[in-house]
Amino acid sequence: MRSFFVPVMALALGGCVTAPNAPSLTLQTAKSPQAYVQCLLPELEKHGITATVTQNSRHATVLLSSKIAADDVLEAYKSQDGTKVSLYERKPVVSAIKPSRLELAAKACQ
Numbered sequence: 001m002r003s004f005f006v007p008v009m010a011l012a013l014g015g016c017v018t019a020p021n022a023p024s025l026t027l028q029t030a031k032s033p034q035a036y037v038q039c040l041l042p043e044l045e046k047h048g049i050t051a052t053v054t055q056n057s058r059h060a061t062v063l064l065s066s067k068i069a070a071d072d073v074l075e076a077y078k079s080q081d082g083t084k085v086s087l088y089e090r091k092p093v094v095s096a097i098k099p100s101r102l103e104l105a106a107k108a109c110q
Contacts, residue, residue, distance in 0.1 A: 023086040025103050029110045033060040033076040033083050039109035040074070047101040064089075064102060072102060085110075 029036055037053055037060045044051050044064070052063040062074040072089040087106050099107075 024089045024091065025085075025087040025106060027085040027087075027106060027110050028079070028081060028083070029085060030082040031109070033058065033078055036060070036076050036083050036085065036109055037062060040105060043105035043108045044102075047105055049101060049105070074102070074106060 031039070034055060037055065040062065041051060041053070044062075050065055054061050054063075058078040060076045062076075064072040064074065072087070074085065074087045076083050076085045085106060087102060089100060089102050091100060
C-alpha cells in the first residue's frame, strides 16, 4: 500500500508539465525585441492578460501574472537573425493538449 501511495501523491502534487528552467516555447523572429514587445502587448490585452515590461536595447522581459502558480515570463533577446523569444510558462497537466493564451499571443507576433 505504501509503495502505491507515494508515486500517486508525487504525481498529484506535481501538477505541471513543463520543467521550471526550460522554456515551454521558443520562437525566432526577424523583429527587434522592442518591435516584438510592441506587437505582443495588444495581443496579450485581447486575451485579458496583464503584463509588466522591462527592456533595454538588446533584451526585453515581459512578466505575466499567473492565477495558477508563479508568474510566467517571456524573454526576447536580440540575436544575429533578429530576436530569439523564450516563453517560461507553467501549464497544468489538463491544459497541455492545446496552446495556451500566452502561446497564441507569442506566435501571433512572430
